[in-house]
Amino acid sequence: MKIMNLVNAINNALDIKLKEDKRVLVYGQDVGVEGGVFRVTEGLQLKHGKERVFDSPLAESGIVGTAVGMTMAGLRPVVEMQFSGFVYPAFNQIISHVARMHNRSRGRYPMSMVIRMPYGGGINALEHHSESFEAAFAHIPGLKVVIPSTPHDAKGLLISAIESPDPIIFMEPKRIYRAIKQEVNEDKYNVPIGKAAVLQQGTDVTVVAYGAMIREVQKAIVLAKQAGISVELIDLRTIYPMDKETILNSVRKTGRIITVTEGVRSFGVASEISQVVSEEAFLSLEAPPKRVTGFDTIVPLPKGEFHYLQDAHKIFYEIEQTVKF
């Protein structure tokens, strides 16, 4: 066991897979010599060579499109988008090829690749560096979308992502890259894709969250406890395919559900969860499913970002409203 933050854990997962599987490659902007702008890939080029860990030209579409070709030829690329806010030039490749190739080729060319990207706000960043558009990826049939909230899960989920025959969008909450440390097994292990985790048992209300929002919900749970409210917390971990069973089992017990996301409100992950619960656990509900999300606006620049972000008070406010309903 070793103390690791998210950056160390992701680096460790890449290191293990690069060592174990010669088909694995890691590339993207500044990932080689510098080790990435967040140092996630630091040291990997020295260890595994410039042919397998390298800097690419500055072109997101180029990075993803070449990865599609590599995958068809039998490699297992793990590519990095420097920030999720810069992935859009690659959307054509992602939507038109990454998500469709397996179906289009009737199973001949599975897209066994991983697209990693830091996402989310709360770091006083420049424009386009704070978005949470996981719902956009989850909306594209053919992709699986994974978001870890702890170093332990980040490592196990990334290993599973690299081993997955399907393409994985692996989104890393950069706000907690270095904020959370825990003991992590240095050996290889997997955390399954498509399985949520119940982080805390409770009886009054279920709160579903993921990524950097878990920490905010945990702070809200302290406030809720003071108010005599018992919260069950679920870390979704995989956005798509969603672990409906864990969510529904919890709601059948608590009768109430709130989903917390950093993304915009409309047509988002929280909306999807609310609908799943309405359809499949309607008779268990004692209050309408609620969303704590960003607004349907851009993420404001740092001076206005606090309005947009979710914090313990915003989450507690909805918890209280829902329980009082």
Next chain:
Amino acid sequence: MFEEYNPLKNKIFRIIDNDGKVINKKYMPEVEDTTIVKAYKDMLFARTADLLTVNYQRQGRIFTYPPNYGQEAISGAVAQIIGKEDWLVPAFRELGTWLAKGVTLKEIFLYYMGNEDACKFEGATNTVPFAVPIASQLLHATGIGYEIKLNKKKQVVFTFVGDGGTSEGDFHEAVNFAGVWKVPVIFIVQNNQYGISTPTSVQTASQSIAIKSVAYGIRGIQVDGNDFFAMYAAVKESYKIAMENGEPVLIEAVTYRKGPHTTSDDPTKYRTKEEEEKWDATDPMRRLKAFMESKKIFDFDEEKLIADYRKEVDRQFVAAENYSAYPVEDVFKYQYVEMPEDLKEQQRKYEKYLAWKATAVK
């Protein structure tokens, strides 16, 4: 100029050497002494502002900032040529050009302090906001060029990108469209040798960036971007071509980013002291100053000027710091021209929450 320095010949356009001596008399532009002095002062102001801003960032008074340090001659030359009616479609590392268009330091500071109000650019004509998504702005420049051509206006579009940006598809599409449409756009590639940590050799196998113009059928030239006179002559000639023929030009300005990519970057990770020292010899301000001294037109007290500039920069910085707080309505009111009912409802709900918070949270 464009024939003699056709990028296929792989020749860099240079007029003064590192000691400020004219080595290319044929192309030495006619520039009034007063313009040379003004250009130097513009560059000095930009450099003073830049260095102070990095200090402010270290003091925690401003967020991430991308310095222009070492690249001042490029904007220093453009600033003497770009007109009030000309368009500026910026990237984010051409401080001197923004100032020339009438963008204020206060607005620039406000942007990097994290307030969108900065991009109103109230005193700057035909200037669009900064573009952080690399190379995406170049297509906008071509589009603006089309409007100029369509309505037979007498305007030129200046747009900027870095060497890294030339790897993006948008760069190629923008230059290709401009070539096909024949529109008056001057594409200036500030080749400062690095895209964050990635050297230009990892961006392209071409012998230069300027040579890409050949493939797209437009004029191009590789210029010593740390040579004020070469930049001035190349931009002046490009301006004439754009204005008179309505055609695009690609200028590769070879320079060196003496500072980090942004204040979050650490160049010691990817380049050596020796390399930095080698480029120091080409510093654009030192070269222009040496030229001016040899012509005896460096007739002002530089130290005093820097002191004055520092005061002015600080005045504008404090004005940005004292800019009003970020009101709730600013989050919502600009998202649409006609705000949807649902968004209005989101604002009302948030205001209700704030009212609750004001009483419930101590």
